[in-house]
Amino acid sequence: MNVTLDQHKFFFERYGMTERDLERYLAAALSAGGEYADLYFEYLTSTSLMVDESMVKTASQGISAGCGVRVVAGERTGYAYTDDLAPDKILHAARTAALIASGPAKTPVVGEHRKPPRSLYPVALPTADSEITSKVDLVMRADRAARAYDPRIREVRAGYADEVRNILVVGSDGTLEEDSQPLARLNVSCIAKSDDNSARGTYGGGGRVTLDFFSGEKTPEFFASEAARQSIIQLDAREAPAGEMEVVLGPGWPGILLHEAIGHGLEADFNRKKTSAFAGLLGKRVASEKCTVVDNGTLPNRRGSINVDDEGAPTQNTVLIEKGVLKGYLSDKLSARLMGMADTGNGRRESYEHIPMPRMTNTYMLAGEEDPQDIIRSVKQGVYAANFGGGQVDITNGKFVFSASEAYLIEDGQITAPLRNTTLIGNGPDVLTRVSMVGNDLKLDEGVGTCGKDGQAVPVGVGIPTLKVDRITVGGTAKREPARDYMK
Amino acid sequence: MISQPIVTAPEKTDLNEIAAEVVRRAMAGGATAAEAVVREGTEFGTVVRLGQVETLKESGSRALGVRVFFGQRAASTYSSDFSPQALDHMVKSALQLARVTSEDPYAGIPEPGQLGAISGDLDLYYDDVFSLPTEERIGYARRCEKAAMDVDARIRNSEGGSFDAATGRKVLANSHGFVGEYQRSYCSVAAVPIAQADDGGMQRDYWYSVARSLSRLESPEAVGRIAAERTLRRLGARKARTANVPVVLDPMVSRSILDHIFEGVNGDSVYRGASFLSGKLGQKVAGENVTIMDDGTMPGGFGTSPFDSEGVPTRRTVVIDRGTLNSYLLNTYTAKKLKLQTTGNASRGLASNPGIGPGNFFLQPGSRTPQQMLADIDEGLYVTEFLGFGVNMVTGDYSRGASGLWISKGEFAYPVEEITVAGNLKDVFFNISEIGNDLEFRGSVACPTIRIDGLTVAGQ
Numbered sequence: 001m002n003v004t005l006d007q008h009k010f011f012f013e014r015y016g017m018t019e020r021d022l023e024r025y026l027a028a029a030l031s032a033g034g035e036y037a038d039l040y041f042e043y044l045t046s047t048s049l050m051v052d053e054s055m056v057k058t059a060s061q062g063i064s065a066g067c068g069v070r071v072v073a074g075e076r077t078g079y080a081y082t083d084d085l086a087p088d089k090i091l092h093a094a095r096t097a098a099l100i101a102s103g104p105a106k107t108p109v110v111g112e113h114r115k116p117p118r119s120l121y122p123v124a125l126p127t128a129d130s131e132i133t134s135k136v137d138l139v140m141r142a143d144r145a146a147r148a149y150d151p152r153i154r155e156v157r158a159g160y161a162d163e164v165r166n167i168l169v170v171g172s173d174g175t176l177e178e179d180s181q182p183l184a185r186l187n188v189s190c191i192a193k194s195d196d197n198s199a200r201g202t203y204g205g206g207g208r209v210t211l212d213f214f215s216g217e218k219t220p221e222f223f224a225s226e227a228a229r230q231s232i233i234q235l236d237a238r239e240a241p242a243g244e245m246e247v248v249l250g251p252g253w254p255g256i257l258l259h260e261a262i263g264h265g266l267e268a269d270f271n272r273k274k275t276s277a278f279a280g281l282l283g284k285r286v287a288s289e290k291c292t293v294v295d296n297g298t299l300p301n302r303r304g305s306i307n308v309d310d311e312g313a314p315t316q317n318t319v320l321i322e323k324g325v326l327k328g329y330l331s332d333k334l335s336a337r338l339m340g341m342a343d344t345g346n347g348r349r350e351s352y353e354h355i356p357m358p359r360m361t362n363t364y365m366l367a368g369e370e371d372p373q374d375i376i377r378s379v380k381q382g383v384y385a386a387n388f389g390g391g392q393v394d395i396t397n398g399k400f401v402f403s404a405s406e407a408y409l410i411e412d413g414q415i416t417a418p419l420r421n422t423t424l425i426g427n428g429p430d431v432l433t434r435v436s437m438v439g440n441d442l443k444l445d446e447g448v449g450t451c452g453k454d455g456q457a458v459p460v461g462v463g464i465p466t467l468k469v470d471r472i473t474v475g476g477t478a479k480r481e482p483a484r485d486y487m488k
Numbered sequence: 489m490i491s492q493p494i495v496t497a498p499e500k501t502d503l504n505e506i507a508a509e510v511v512r513r514a515m516a517g518g519a520t521a522a523e524a525v526v527r528e529g530t531e532f533g534t535v536v537r538l539g540q541v542e543t544l545k546e547s548g549s550r551a552l553g554v555r556v557f558f559g560q561r562a563a564s565t566y567s568s569d570f571s572p573q574a575l576d577h578m579v580k581s582a583l584q585l586a587r588v589t590s591e592d593p594y595a596g597i598p599e600p601g602q603l604g605a606i607s608g609d610l611d612l613y614y615d616d617v618f619s620l621p622t623e624e625r626i627g628y629a630r631r632c633e634k635a636a637m638d639v640d641a642r643i644r645n646s647e648g649g650s651f652d653a654a655t656g657r658k659v660l661a662n663s664h665g666f667v668g669e670y671q672r673s674y675c676s677v678a679a680v681p682i683a684q685a686d687d688g689g690m691q692r693d694y695w696y697s698v699a700r701s702l703s704r705l706e707s708p709e710a711v712g713r714i715a716a717e718r719t720l721r722r723l724g725a726r727k728a729r730t731a732n733v734p735v736v737l738d739p740m741v742s743r744s745i746l747d748h749i750f751e752g753v754n755g756d757s758v759y760r761g762a763s764f765l766s767g768k769l770g771q772k773v774a775g776e777n778v779t780i781m782d783d784g785t786m787p788g789g790f791g792t793s794p795f796d797s798e799g800v801p802t803r804r805t806v807v808i809d810r811g812t813l814n815s816y817l818l819n820t821y822t823a824k825k826l827k828l829q830t831t832g833n834a835s836r837g838l839a840s841n842p843g844i845g846p847g848n849f850f851l852q853p854g855s856r857t858p859q860q861m862l863a864d865i866d867e868g869l870y871v872t873e874f875l876g877f878g879v880n881m882v883t884g885d886y887s888r889g890a891s892g893l894w895i896s897k898g899e900f901a902y903p904v905e906e907i908t909v910a911g912n913l914k915d916v917f918f919n920i921s922e923i924g925n926d927l928e929f930r931g932s933v934a935c936p937t938i939r940i941d942g943l944t945v946a947g948q
Contacts, residue, residue, distance in 0.1 A: 401889030475908025
């Protein structure tokens with residue numbers, strides 16, 4: 001099949017590569033045997049801008065390119081990479097990776113070049129010079145909007161970053177996929193000061209989008225006023241309570257709960273090695289029947305979406321938990337083969353310097369039926385968490401945390417005082433069994449998430465509807481009985 | 489053992505010639521000042537899991553970046569392609585990009601008189617980290633895992649033993665004629681065993697040794713045994729009751745408290761009032777027993793280098809002197825902002841304005857052993873792991889997930905997990921009631937065992 005669009009033959013045209021070259025590299029990779037080998041070519045261009053004290057203090061651009069060669073023999077992986085795409089350098093990397101195997105040479109099958117199976121995001125062209133002024137304009141507008149929100153806003157930093165990642169994945173099983181993946185993000189961070197207090201607020205968003213995204217609904221002013229609002233609210237925050245209690249999570253980014261509590265624990269590598277607290281729980285009840293959770297890499301323009309994963313497999317919508325029952329794991333090629341299951345298209349890597357492994361894309365819970373207001377009204381005394389910072393999990397014992405950056409007390413069914421930053425801690429395999437109400441207001445996050453695993457960072461998305469967890473530990477400092485002196 | 493002194497006088501190596509050439513091109517293109525950075529590194533890593541090689545990785549890479557100034561405007565670009573055309577493109581893009589940035593009266597590279605490098609062998613580079621044949625490197629990882637697995641039948645699984653080695657070279661050149669270069673090496677061995685109790689509950693922990701020379705690495709067997717002991721003692725963990733009790737931090741986690749102090753004295757957050765230590769110079773910010781140093785000159789240190797990322801010699805700075813905030817940590821920019829002098833703590837990637845990084849940043853040890861410290865405590869918590877990032881540097885609010893061991897009558901009673909430890913950093917540093925004598929550097933930030941009073945432990 002002939003492809004005329006040059007974005008679909010990026011490496012072939014830029015580096016004069018041919019299918020014949022690729023075959024030679026793969027043959028070198030399999031020269032000592034092994035079941036499988038692949039080549040991952042990457043060409044990444046990036047731009048970033050930062051406004052600080054109303055000045056554009058930082059502007060940077062860069063290009064990095066390279067090729068990673070992987071050889072798989074049984075459960076063993078050999079890996080080598082080069083940042084020089086000259087044929088002799090790639091061959092050297094292939095021969096280094098080949099050392100993992102010991103057996104007769106294998107002959108690879110090189111696939112046919114074809115158009116990507118689908119298009120979830122625009123094909124971004126290299127940044128034109130005229131665009132840089134539009135990007136500067138975005139961050140300057142964010143700075144002005146945050147300062148205009150309230151005179152107590154003192155420090156504002158607004159950053160814009162984008163990249164276009166061109167990849168070509170060539171596997172010895174005939175895989176040959178090319179993709180061009182744009183990613184953009186606008187971020188605003190403010191500090192508000194009152195006579196006796198300081199507080200911080202951050203907000204941002206983006207996705208696999210081009211510049212025009214920020215002239216739609218999600219303008220710099222939108223992100224800036226949200227960051228400013230959070231910092232102003234936080235000026236009056238009081239001590240959070242300490243101990244187990246009812247917690248209502250707001251829709252959207254608080255979905256980081258799913259990412260930490262169950263997402264990592266369902267990555268196939270941990271289950272293949274039986275190092276996850278979820279190992280052996282397939283088909284078992286791990287959540288209340290109100291919970292259905294998916295990992296979906298096919299949502300258009302979302303930060304966690306990709307047409308094909310970093311092993312060339314198409315991404316998909318994978319059901320992880322259906323009505324409370326554990327249905328599936330997230331796999332890459334290696335785990336799929338060793339576990340005898342289907343590849344879910346979750347093999348991802350940070351760059352050509354890294355070995356791919358099972359990773360999440362966009363992980364979220366489907367909407368339920370409750371009115372979010374009813375959920376809040378049902379709580380006599382507890383916490384409403386609207387926004388979070390980061391989270392972390394120990395996949396072996398299942399314990400996870402996530403830190404609330406905007407939270408309130410709930411008293412007698414009403415949201416009352418804002419709370420100081422607090423960490424929530426729970427146990428992954430049972431926290432979802434305590435979800436007693438699920439709202440009808442599913443929302444995905446704005447597009448800011450970055451997930452780290454084994455030192456590799458990849459962009460991801462999360463989402464939940466409003467939901468109530470009957471019992472989770474809140475890590476505040478206040479005495480058990482929430483004080484009531486501030487009311488009225 | 490082969491030791492190679494670092495090069496502090498400009499030497500005509502390929503990389504420093506490239507860096508100097510990039511600076512020349514930027515100046516020829518009209519820049520009023522320029523700075524180039526080149527990094528080159530080689531890495532090896534292997535993981536052995538359940539006795540079998542799981543991954544074997546070996547590669548090298550290099551990249552360079554340039555920062556240019558047009559008067560008070562700055563911009564930067566980077567590239568992994570060293571071809572003449574790519575370097576030309578990189579420099580031109582930076583010159584182009586500087587047109588969109590703002591005039592910042594404080595922007596600039598250091599004054600010529602501030603530039604330089606400390607002399608002498610800083611003991612940072614040993615090529616013995618790559619001296620072993622591949623089979624023996626795999627052997628290190630395998631021995632380490634096996635030692636952990638052999639400790640107890642309850643160690644039933646593993647995330648593997650590993651051996652890693654790396655060397656890196658860094659070159660900095662600027663338009664005042666500074667050209668500096670140094671090399672550092674690193675190797676480590678680690679094990680991550682998993683223990684399982686009869687009820688099926690699993691726990692994981694780890695231990696490692698890291699050194700600049702292979703000859704200084706602890707034996708893989710010793711590392712594996714400690715990893716197993718740390719893992720086994722977590723089995724059967726339960727939740728603790730919500731309480732206010734003394735909290736003792738294991739050195740593996742007490743380091744994080746020093747990270748927060750480092751962030752608090754980081755000039756970048758200080759000048760913008762984003763630190764709970766802003767405006768506190770000369771004031772008491774901690775108890776009398778707290779003295780904190782930053783020393784970028786310690787031979788062999790993990791945070792040691794002859795000059796910082798702007799070409800300013802590293803130095804030794806007393807940050808907190810018996811509880812009094814004595815100095816912030818600064819680069820050229822933040823020093824100008826605060827009307828102070830740089831402390832030689834500039835740190836930067838390939839393409840950005842310099843930030844601030846620690847040299848060897850540590851808390852002066854006390855006199856008693858951790859065991860003696862525990863003996864004083866009737867009921868308390870010994871933390872071996874923190875989870876999450878629940879620290880707000882603006883307000884000092886501190887709330888982190890934790891696991892560890894419950895202390896009862898001066899001894900470890902049982903493991904605990906799924907708890908949080910919370911308080912405010914402004915109080916925490918006054919409430920460090922005792923500091924142990926066990927200071928050990930396992931990275932550029934180091935802290936002995938410490939006891940903190942007044943924190944809230946939340947559990948059941």
